[in-house]
Amino acid sequence: MKLFSHSLSTVKSLTVLTLMACLVSTNAMAAARITLSGATSDVKYETDSDIRLSLIDWSTPEQQDAVESAWRQYNDDGDLEAFMTALQEQESRGYLFSAAAIGYSIKYAWQEETPAGKHMRFLVTLGLKTRNPYLWNTPNNASPEFTLVEVQLDSETGVAKTSLDGEIGFNENGQLVLDRFEDLNLFATMEDSTPYYLE
Numbered sequence: 001m002k003l004f005s006h007s008l009s010t011v012k013s014l015t016v017l018t019l020m021a022c023l024v025s026t027n028a029m030a031a032a033r034i035t036l037s038g039a040t041s042d043v044k045y046e047t048d049s050d051i052r053l054s055l056i057d058w059s060t061p062e063q064q065d066a067v068e069s070a071w072r073q074y075n076d077d078g079d080l081e082a083f084m085t086a087l088q089e090q091e092s093r094g095y096l097f098s099a100a101a102i103g104y105s106i107k108y109a110w111q112e113e114t115p116a117g118k119h120m121r122f123l124v125t126l127g128l129k130t131r132n133p134y135l136w137n138t139p140n141n142a143s144p145e146f147t148l149v150e151v152q153l154d155s156e157t158g159v160a161k162t163s164l165d166g167e168i169g170f171n172e173n174g175q176l177v178l179d180r181f182e183d184l185n186l187f188a189t190m191e192d193s194t195p196y197y198l199e
Contacts, residue, residue: 034055036190036194040187042137042138053122056094063108068175068176087107087108100135104147107123116154121150127164128164142163153190153191159186162184165185166180
């Protein structure tokens with residue numbers, strides 16, 4: 001009887017260890033590929049200024065095409081519900097966090113390398129500043145459903161601007177970008193805080 005109890009205890013221990021190993025493996029696979037940290041000045045209190053973006057992976061070409069096609073259709077017919085349905089069908093690529101308790105889901109993400117540094121674009125839902133509108137000096141009255149965030153990094157530091165202050169357009173390859181980026185208001189200063197072992 002003692003031998004049986006000891007064997008049962010051993011089996012339980014091995015089961016627990018196996019489950020723990022699976023959890024560790026899953027968490028490792030879901031680790032952020034890129035982490036950007038920064039601060040925004042458009043908040044009522046300086047203690048609420050932190051911004052963090054965690055990207056699991058970039059959108060695949062097929063995912064990019066789906067969102068870009070849906071955006072073109074939305075521009076043609078103005079059917080916001082259809083565009084949001086197409087957006088919600090996309091797998092989340094990561095999250096953008098402010099001082100609000102809940103983050104914003106990234107549904108579209110792509111990057112290009114330029115002589116001036118890295119240019120990254122992220123389409124998030126819901127629209128920025130909607131999770132807790134009382135945090136912000138300027139509310140989101142333009143697009144509560146979604147926001148395009150563009151980050152331009154020169155080496156490890158850079159800036160983020162959003163479609164709350166500008167228009168969403170296409171580049172020569174049909175990808176979503178912010179029109180007239182240089183003329184837009186600053187949303188946040190950012191830096192690449194990705195752990196070295198994930199780079």
